[in-house]
Amino acid sequence: MSIIKAVEMEDKFHIGRQIKSVFEQKEMSVSEFARQIHCERTNVYTIFNRSSIDVELLVRISKVLEHNFLEDVINEFGLETTFRPQLHLHIDLNESSSRDADHLLHVLSKMIEENKTVKS
Numbered sequence: 001m002s003i004i005k006a007v008e009m010e011d012k013f014h015i016g017r018q019i020k021s022v023f024e025q026k027e028m029s030v031s032e033f034a035r036q037i038h039c040e041r042t043n044v045y046t047i048f049n050r051s052s053i054d055v056e057l058l059v060r061i062s063k064v065l066e067h068n069f070l071e072d073v074i075n076e077f078g079l080e081t082t083f084r085p086q087l088h089l090h091i092d093l094n095e096s097s098s099r100d101a102d103h104l105l106h107v108l109s110k111m112i113e114e115n116k117t118v119k120s
Helices: 003-011 015-025 030-036 041-048 055-065 069-076 079-083 098-119
Strands: none
Touching (some): 015 055, 030 041, 069 079
16 A cells, blocks of 8 residues: 555544544543443444444434534535535434434435535
8 A cells, every 4th residue: 555545544534533532532431431322342442443333323422422423524524514504403412312313314314415416
C-alpha cells in the first residue's frame, strides 16, 4: 500500500475511533460501558474498530457517553447543509427510543436516496 493511500485511509471518518476518543475522555471502565450499552465487554473493543455501526446501537452509545454521534456523522459528511433544512427532528438523548432510532434511520435513508437521485 502506498504512503498516500495509507494517509487517505487514516483521514477517513471512522465512527469507532470517534466513539473511542469520546469514551477515553469519560471516567468509565470498559466493563461499565459495556453493561450500560447492553453488550459484552469484548464487544466494546469491536465497536472501537468499526468503521460503520447500527443506528440503534449508536443512539445507546450516544446516551451513555452523553455525546451526539449522529450529529458528528451528519457534520462529517457535509449533510448539515444538504439535509438540515429537510430534517426537522430533535433527538433528545435522554428520551429517544428504539422507535426514534428506526424513524431517524428511515428519514436519513430516504434523504440520502433523494440526494443520489438529484446528483445523477
